[in-house]
Amino acid sequence: MDIKGAVALVAGGGGGFGAASARRLHAAGARVVVCDLDEAKGKAVAEDLGDGAVFVRTDVTDEDSVQAALDQAAELGQLRIVVVAHGGRGGSRTLDRDNRPAPQESFTRVVEVFLNATFNIGRLAAAAMARSEPLEHGERGVIINTASIAAYDGTIGQAAYSAAKGGIVAMTLPLARDLAPLGIRVVTVAPGTFLTPAFGDADPAQLDAYWGAAVPFPKRMGRPEEYAQLIQQIAENVYLNGETIRLDGALRFTPKGAK
């Protein structure tokens, strides 16, 4: 796909992966809808990009909210690229230190935010893309979801997060198969550890040293720009479809993650 002139919607566009993707796609000539629950962060990204970028306050778990963002995208032109990169909080260990079971609600909340919301965006975005004119190869658009390597090697305390991310990996192929007749591709990225605001306010150099030590090569955390680079590559390569791509420097989590 030629990104120039395409309309892209980035969910979680105020965050580490989302902002980097919005910047990269905008630099490649896309008009970008930055969607985020956090108005300050999302607006800052859209304002920084200037012409061809708009912010829409969006809750990805809410149908009406996602539909309103898609309606805004339709005003910019034909939707071609959707990047699903919103965040959320993790879950709890199965048993706490006193062997009390985790609240079931903590599990369902994580699945709701990461997995259910990813499907919510995908189904609504696909309906919008279905109305677009086909491009070269009959392609109408691409939906790029974000899983995690925790889908494969989840660490202690990640049962809910791994289940949610594993669900995103598992639904990639059936989504691609569902949408293939329309020329809509579905590709998932499974990142390792990336230096984004999701890691909190700790000193970036310390984070890099701690988490980067476990990465075979390059021996550091990933950069959001490297995630965004893959987003552009996925958008451009029409033959990538129905697959999850690990982006992790060959990292495999140990039970505790890094050590």
Ligand SMILES: NC(=O)c1ccc[n+]([C@@H]2O[C@H](COP(=O)([O-])OP(=O)(O)OC[C@H]3O[C@@H](n4cnc5c(N)ncnc54)[C@H](O)[C@@H]3O)[C@@H](O)[C@H]2O)c1
């Ligand atoms: N950073 C990493 O190392 C890493 C690794 C693997 C997977 N991931 C995944 O990548 C995604 C993005 O991670 P990040 O590191 O960029 O996080 P981030 O915290 O930097 O950004 C997440 C953004 O999502 C927004 N958000 C949260 N809930 C929302 C909602 N309900 N609706 C709309 N927006 C919402 C936040 O306001 C924030 O701007 C997450 O799904 C995360 O699990 C991150």
